[in-house]
Amino acid sequence: MYRNPLKKTIEYLKGCGPERAKTLQAELGIFRYEDVLNHFPFRYIDRSKYYTIREIRSTAAEIQLKGQIISVNEIKMGKVSRLVAKFQDGTGTLELVWFKATKWQRDKLQNDLFKEVVIYGKLNEFNGNYSIIHPEVDTVEDAKKLPMGLFPVYPSTEKLQKRGISNRVIQKMVSSIFDENIKIEENIPQNLVSHFKMMSREEAYRTIHFPNNLDDLKRAENRLKFEEFFFLNLSMLSKKIQNKAKNQSHAFPVIGNYFNKFYNEHMPFELTGAQKRVIKEIRLDLKQPAQMNRLLQGDVGSGKTMVALLSMLISLDNGFQAALIAPTEILAQQHYNSIVEMLGDMNVEVALLTGSVTKKKREPIHENLLSGKLQIIIGTHALLEDTVQFHNLGLSIIDEQHRFGVAQRAKFWRKAKLPPHILVMTATPIPRTLSMTMYGDLDVSVIDELPLGRKPIKTISKTDANRLQLFGFMRNEIEKGRQIYIVYPLIEESEKLDLKDLMDGFESISREFPLPKYAVGIVHGKQKPADKEFEMQRFKRGETQILVATTVIEVGVNVPNASVMIIENSERFGLSQLHQLRGRVGRGAEQSYCILMVGGKLNPISKRRIESMCETNDGFKLAEIDLELRGPGEMMGTQQSGVLNFKIADLTKDKKILKAARTCVEHILKLDPTMSLPVHLNMKNYFIENLKEKVGWSQIS
Known part of the structure; x- marks a missing residue:
């Protein structure tokens, strides 16, 4: 069996020791040799240049000097002491200061008196006098042993500095690993290394810590980035192959009366x-006895609910039940209303189950689900309760899946003898790079067209100076019979303040648009579900012309007559949220508008968001911009961002490398799905040792 010497613990590494090991483990998560090597420098300093004291007025903050230490004194002030040495190089003098001096430091400096030494550190200036705090001091002989090209600077913490674990200490630990002549095994098939003219793995690690020049550094970075992407994709795609082989489900070969009748007689x-392409992809999946795990991406208003309904009808045609779970009651209610309306007089039993359904109404729902009489169930987290049992659940559809934890989604698996087919839907367009990493173990379908007849939403930004003009525009739209949303931000850290802003806004709008000519409604998260539903239904029926709300209306609200979305303090929203809110309008045939109200001077990121919203309605383009602005971890939230904690790769900058790595993995697994060929032996051993158990969450879509 392959044994990796990089798994050795750092306690016995030269330059470390047990006490330093404990600090490195606690502060940086460094336990083994491999962790030291993967603690990459975050920048490099050119150590080939020496300055003179006369030159330092015009130089950078960190300098390197050659000269002599001519005096060493310990200065005590009460219990606090500092060590001060005077350094000269023939062109001038400066002070070297240590505030946390040790006996070893004093003895070393005394020993180095009047010898030629190399000083390196951060320059300080006070009243025209220069000093270096806590400099590195080496004899000329020792300095010659150091890398004199690009010198690595490592991420650190305050506690590491206090414990004497300086940048030099970490650099020496890295050197010690290489001094042990440990063989760093190649983990990528040799034919790929040759094809891409990559550095070997060992050469890449040596170079990224001690590069000779920028070109070599770039090659080392690219090699290690490819490796990260390669093994992430190997984890995901091999898990997909295992799931298809292992997770059996019921095959749905029949396209029968339910599907055909709806398609021919009820299609609105x-x-x-x-949509046709995506439904075909789903039908091909459902024909197989292996569990479908498919992600359906579609921009706001692209028709995902129709795809979901047609998929559920295929389940019914084959004698199985279907379930759709949504994260909020508003969204679940919206799905229920839409599906019941579309089914019309078709003989399909559909029910809604949410947290606000009373016990009296729940009991018949539970009974009908268990008997099989109830064919489609739509609901919230209430569907995951143990009391909810199915007769023969065949298809589970999860909307906005990032709002459900893995354990919650896994409960669906236990509600059927064989795992149901899984269709995950999201209205948040996901950049291809993020999709390949976050959902690499799922098959992906994309609805990238809007329904025919939809006019693009016109988006503009305005300030408070345009408020009267805005009111005039709102009156004109209302006179045309249209309705208007006004959304206020609600940030958790200042709910009271924001709720006050919302109520002030509601009162201001009510004064500007008074009864009886106008009616203004209000919806926010502090209301009882019944009150929210009452206000939403009034707006939907056209009894109120203006709805003042927080982001509770971000998803699940479909009022085709609403033509204007006004977003107050739009600079406080993320790009994805702005796009979701804009998607609440533009659902009818009339021209719709999104007006972004901004206040004060915008920072560069907020300005880019607002400009992007005004330039495009394409959710996938906006998602790419969002990825650049926020990074992958923040986009996906903390719940699922762990897989994206790359050590060196960057999704926003390294898309070409990611694409190349994924293509290579796809080719390898197509040729050798069990990674059994001799050429793949090192790759397989590395994968088993390092990654196989880290993607257990991906077994559940």
């Missing part, structure tokens, strides 16, 4: 080409 509109 012509499907887009993208």
